[in-house]
Amino acid sequence: MQKNVKKLQSQVGTLRKQVKKLRAALKRASTKRDARRIMRAVKSIRKLVRRNRRSISKVARQRRIPGPRGKTGKRGPRGLTGPKGSTGPRGQRGPKGSTGATGRRGPRGARGSRGVKGPRGRVGPTGVKGPQGSTGPRGPRGNPGRRGVKGSRGYRGRRGPRGRNGGRGRNGSRGQRGVRGPMGRPGKAGSRGPRGLRGIRGRNGRRGSRGPRGLRGRRGARGPRGPRGLRSMNRPHWMHLKSRLNRLCLDIRGGRRNNGAQPWMWNCHNGANQFWHMLRDGRIKSKLNNKCLDIAGANRRNLARVQMYSCHRGANQKWYFDRAGRIRSRLNHKCLDILGHRRNRGTRVVMYRCHGGANQKWYWSR
Numbered sequence: 001m002q003k004n005v006k007k008l009q010s011q012v013g014t015l016r017k018q019v020k021k022l023r024a025a026l027k028r029a030s031t032k033r034d035a036r037r038i039m040r041a042v043k044s045i046r047k048l049v050r051r052n053r054r055s056i057s058k059v060a061r062q063r064r065i066p067g068p069r070g071k072t073g074k075r076g077p078r079g080l081t082g083p084k085g086s087t088g089p090r091g092q093r094g095p096k097g098s099t100g101a102t103g104r105r106g107p108r109g110a111r112g113s114r115g116v117k118g119p120r121g122r123v124g125p126t127g128v129k130g131p132q133g134s135t136g137p138r139g140p141r142g143n144p145g146r147r148g149v150k151g152s153r154g155y156r157g158r159r160g161p162r163g164r165n166g167g168r169g170r171n172g173s174r175g176q177r178g179v180r181g182p183m184g185r186p187g188k189a190g191s192r193g194p195r196g197l198r199g200i201r202g203r204n205g206r207r208g209s210r211g212p213r214g215l216r217g218r219r220g221a222r223g224p225r226g227p228r229g230l231r232s233m234n235r236p237h238w239m240h241l242k243s244r245l246n247r248l249c250l251d252i253r254g255g256r257r258n259n260g261a262q263p264w265m266w267n268c269h270n271g272a273n274q275f276w277h278m279l280r281d282g283r284i285k286s287k288l289n290n291k292c293l294d295i296a297g298a299n300r301r302n303l304a305r306v307q308m309y310s311c312h313r314g315a316n317q318k319w320y321f322d323r324a325g326r327i328r329s330r331l332n333h334k335c336l337d338i339l340g341h342r343r344n345r346g347t348r349v350v351m352y353r354c355h356g357g358a359n360q361k362w363y364w365s366r
Contacts, residue, residue: 008052015049238275238287240268244325244361246343249274252308257289260296261308265338265347268365282318282330283311292317295351300332303339304351325361326354335360 022042029035241250243265251266252273268274275287284293286308294309295316311317318330327336329351337352338359354360 008056012049012052012056015045015052019045238277240274240365241276241284242268242363242365243338243359244363245338245341245358248345249365250276250349250362252286252288255288256308257291259291259307259309261291263293263306263308263349264345265349266345278319281313282320284319284327285311293319295329295331298331299351300334302334302350302352304334306336306349306351321362324356325363327360327362328354336362 019042022038022045026035026038026042029038242248243250246265247268248265249268250263251271253262253264255271255273266274272288273286276293277285277287279285285291286293289308290311291308292311294307296305296307296309298314298316299305309317315331316329319327319336320330322328328334329336332351333354334351335354337350337357339348339350341357341359352360
């Protein structure tokens with residue numbers, strides 16, 4: 001009985017745990033239908049708990065087995081401790097009693113004799129089997145019935161006309177080229193000295209002596225240098241780097257300033273995480289944190305990750321524009337690519353072998 005009571009108590013404990021799990025699932029439930037199912041399960045488990053408790057109490061009444069322990073009441077205030085009494089003298093230990101003699105075991109009874117087995121009866125003679133009857137002749141096979149005619153198939157409905165494709169948007173106008181400064185005025189040329197006189201030809205074919213060479217005039221002073229023209233639009237100072245695929249800008253995700261920040265495509269705005277500058281040695285620098293566009297781990301394979309990292313002189317941070325408008329790396333001459341040719345914002349930028357796709361073509365914009 002005690003074992004049965006313990007089993008019932010363990011079942012009650014497991015049922016309570018299930019109720020707790022179902023309550024947690026009820027908070028996560030997304031639809032009313034799921035919530036109703038969970039509530040039904042909770043109610044059925046509660047009924048089982050009540051039944052188990054009743055059976056435990058019945059068994060406890062019959063066999064006087066203590067039921068589940070009740071809740072302990074609140075503890076009262078602690079009483080004052082009285083003075084410590086003096087310890088009395090220890091009593092002497094009495095003598096140990098002698099052990100009684102063990103009784104002898106009685107003799108074992110004799111086993112009875114086994115009865116004699118009777119003789120086995122004789123087997124009777126086997127009966128003679130009669131002759132087998134002959135099989136009658138097989139009847140002729142019936143003719144097969146005719147096959148039914150197959151019904152005709154219905155006609156398929158016509159397909160509706162396809163909608164027209166929308167027209168392509170116009171490309172934005174190209175920025176103007178910087179004005180070149182005026183050239184400085186050339187200095188005045190120095191005046192040429194007078195030519196020497198030609199010698200008189202003597203008689204008998206003798207040539208006269210050559211006159212002295214004229215002095216060379218001084219070189220005129222150089223004019224002032226004109227002002228320097230504006231920088232070319234190919235490599236601006238701080239500008240947006242846009243894609244020909246979706247006109248979105250190259251952006252540092254979340255405006256993070258740490259090493260390993262991921263560049264992606266996003267709507268253009270005036271944040272510092274979208275302004276870039278290409279140095280003369282080919283590094284592309286960000287205005288946000290003055291860190292450079294970098295191929296992670298100098299990986300030469302396709303789909304290599306692109307990140308922001310502290311600037312150094314490695315080939316995995318050096319880039320160049322080719323004639324098609326693609327940004328290529330000095331490390332492996334692969335192109336900066338928008339992953340999967342996706343047009344939506346939030347798409348990662350990776351390294352991939354160069355092709356003629358618009359997801360590899362870039363241009364500078366203000």
